[in-house]
Amino acid sequence: MKRNPSHRALVYGRSAALGLVVVVLLVAGVLTSWDAAHHIVLAKGREHGTMTVTGCGDDVCTGSFAPVDGAAARSRVSVDSSVAARKGDRFPVVVKPGTDEVVRTGAPGFLYAWVPLGGALVLAALVIGGGLRLTRTAWGTGIAGGVLLVAAFIAL
CATH class of the missing domain: 2.40.50 (OB fold (Dihydrolipoamide Acetyltransferase, E2P))
Incomplete structure (x- = not known):
């Protein structure tokens, strides 16, 4: 069955909107983390x-x-x-x-400072997997966020 151009535009539009949501989540996570992390990284x-x-x-x-x-x-x-x-x-x-x-400072402080990014990675993984249907990328993103959160929990 052939798809019409309006259906393709809808699919591309949905992918672009969900991609924008992922970018906003990750940028918000980095900026929130950087608020505390820059005191450690640039000490x-x-x-x-x-x-x-x-x-x-x-x-x-x-x-x-x-x-x-x-x-x-x-x-x-x-x-x-x-x-x-x-x-x-x-x-x-x-x-x-x-x-x-x-x-x-130190490893516990560094990991704790990046906890908001870990949460953003886990949330972004849900959007990547569920909305964009990129399951391997979603698993990688979610695992990276989860590892960061667990490492911070263990370090503190």
Whole structure:
């Protein structure tokens, strides 16, 4: 059975729209991840040190900051509560410029910073597999996102 041109246009339009959804998901994941990750990836010239957790609330944990590069010590800095385990824990951090907020560094901090990209990869895999019918690409994308999420969970 021959397909008419309008049917082909509909198929191409659907593929283009779903491709745009995939691109938007991935760009949003990268931009959201980059907000925290750039402090870790481009850490040269920033204040490095160790944070000791003294207390945690619902959203953030607070503690003291001991620098390793000769910067000034801080009595109170804050970090996202999902990064800090519990009171008394110590881990390496980098201070966000101009704030008292810190970002965890090292492998756990790096993986945690890229968690939004992992979620975006898993969501994009559903669109790629279900909408675009590219099953191998969808499996690869989904597995990559899942591995990133599991690695971050294990590292923290």
